[in-house]
Amino acid sequence: MKNVTFFIILTLLSSLGFAQNVLEKIPIVVIDRLLFLEVKMYNADPLHFMFDTGAGITVMDTETAERLKLPFSNEIKIGTSGKTLQAKVAENQTFLIGEKFKLDSVNVALLDLSHISKYLKVKIDGIIGIDLLQQAVVETNLDKKQLILYSTDNFYFQGQTKPMALIGLESNHLGLPIEIVPKGSKQSIAMIVKIDTAAQNYLTFHQHTVSEYRLIEKDKRYKTKIGFGADSTLTHNLTGKITSTRFAGKKWKNIPVVFEVDELNRSSDRKAHGLIGQKMLLDFNITYDLSKGLIYLEKRN
Template sequence: MPAYAQRKSTPSAEANENKKPVAVIPFQLVDKHVVIPVLVSGSTDTLHFIFDSGAEVTVLNTTTAAKLHLTSASQAFMSGTNNAMAKTSVTTLNVLYIQEQRLPYVKAYLENLDDLGPVDGIIGIALMKTFIVKIDHRNQQLVLYKAGKTPIGNTGRLLHFQLNFTTPVIDASIQLPNGTRLAGHYHITTGGDYGILFNWPYVDKNRLNTLLPTINTDRVQDMLKVLYYINSSVPSLEVGGHSLKNVPVSYSKDIDDLGVFTEVAGSIGYDVWKDFTLTINYDRKELYLE
């Protein structure tokens, strides 16, 4: 008699691929910046890079580049916080290692980062394009998964984001002291050392400079000029179904981070994200907030 066999069904490869991370990297906080250890080809010294989801390009400190004897291969234009363009030297890191994970041929812009403290560079989009990135603030770990399906086991709320150029943007709303609620589109900027940094056109349009009380001011040197910030707070921020109270905010007349598809109200930074575990699936434009 003929016998018929049926192969036992197995979950798809995609369903299995992200049960386990490919790397778990402990990070330290330096002035509200998530700093991870990295290596570059040609050197055995551990370098320290800020991970910032809002960093559209990889930046290498000019001091570090000199120590590594890296020369500029070309020049390109890079925008500062105030969107002014500066001509910057560019080099290529043959391989950037995060534990055993390799990022080959990383283009790095050379900039003086000495004012950020003991850091050698900044990385953001280049890392998120290669991996799914989970930022676990509670355990101070950066967890990397293979690109593809978002890892199973996330208990946080799923938010779908858009891209402004290459920076993730989500919807959120703020409450003003007079009770008015304003919705807006905000950059996800995990490396921003603030709660919310508003774009000036959004401030001017909604008269935030007259509605928000001034707490203090800051004078900060950007790439090309000194910027003057006014610091305040809003009674609440609503993001991803969560309500955060008394969120610090800042603005400056020089800040105008243009939106390619719509008005961008500003950026949400560390003082908000520190209360969450974030999982960012850049390819699928998914953000989980836990």
Template structure:
């Protein structure tokens, strides 16, 4: 999602100034909202993303709905220069509002859906939030749109912070504390569509030699909108964000020469693992971000305990990436193996399996179906990899 930052021109949405809406959302790592295409009764599921500068629709969904590209545009993305297909001047319905004159970038989102375990039909971001005062309420699971902050009935507990909202993507300043005592400050893109805590940009990481500041690291492969990238993951002692302190969190260092994560001028990306710990209000007119800790605030950060990732493909749970030099790799677990059960229990969702894989210090029994068709059973111990 972050790889389209700064890349594409966004036509300002035409919305009557008097309109206000409340939009329900679901949180499964990221925030999902229902979006409709005019003439279609069944809503689509879009990620609501503060880090997206333009609207995106899955190519397969667009084809099914008869939406075709009107133009193409080259832009520099995660894997270098790439041609994007764009359907121009389209309308999407969100809540009771019609968003006209949207340019929809048509991208294959299937791999993102597989890795999240949730169908992703598209992405909505700056097209909505920079036209309103936007409030995220995680207790109610509602996204509220207002004309002015004063229209919000209750702002008790919210603390306003002056931040940079001049561009399509919010920018915030944050301090990072490393285990060797180093404390570094930097500006980070406020990207709720990034399913991580912090990602340091390659130039910033190289300048400060960040890979030398971790006791233990692993390499993780992740999938963005258009490409797969590799990053180094380690444990950070703490961060201080606008008066809020968090400790013991896994962070990533980009290893890329292209795209947003290769740019200089800012430290990196602040993602959903931290952002979603707050109810928040974004006021683009006044460059104000209001934060209020919510019920996720004190949750421990998830530390990788097993040497593989999971994804859902054609209703099957399969192994995504295998981290080298881990117990899983040594015992022969491979990309594409189907996960049949853990501790004798078969699950149908990634979320259910991922909850089991959070139980640090336990030994699990994994049953797999290899790509050859052979079924194997093995024991793995869940222990921190970083």
């Protein structure tokens, strides 16, 4: 009996010792495959922010910033999908997420996001990504429709999937390995893709990848896709298909992709071959643990 009692006490102490700290749970909303959450500033009404893993800096819409009287004191250069922009910055700002989690020391860049609001038919106050990912372990649980924040101090993953190591890219971007089989080939190609929760499609291949691996078939006609990023500059690229792709233990066949051919998308410093978008990422509940350089992609029910 004493041994049983000792075992129970030891189990309880172990549970307490390894109990992880859930910092906050808030609703997450999916609009046209994009993820949105509410944040607060200056005791004002909640703001509608997009969660974008490709956002190397937090961005606020011009109209929203003017309404909040955000104190912009500096300027920086921001790289978007279209071009490099000069943007005003409000330094060392604090956001409140949920009732208690404070996101401190955030530099906020000012950009006109009205074109995104118009496209999605909903007001977009801002875009947040790396600043949130660097201050907490972030879980986007689509089955529960929640964004869950954990302390980085004692986090341990409680799901079934194995972690994948994140690959550091330029501008605080995050990459993962993927395999593809192009049309007209039976050979798989190993690539690195940037995780981009602001991309609504399956996969996009950068211009240098399209050229190096000859992803565009000769004498084949492709449709043009007009796109834009955080700025309103339009890009004109091509849409096509690949035979298959494997990612995080799952396989997709005959999926539509985007081939970047627009000169505005040309960049020599891109480490990734392309980016992976929400049409694939939404198949998973994802936990980002940047403190350990890991990501968990758990297949949804």
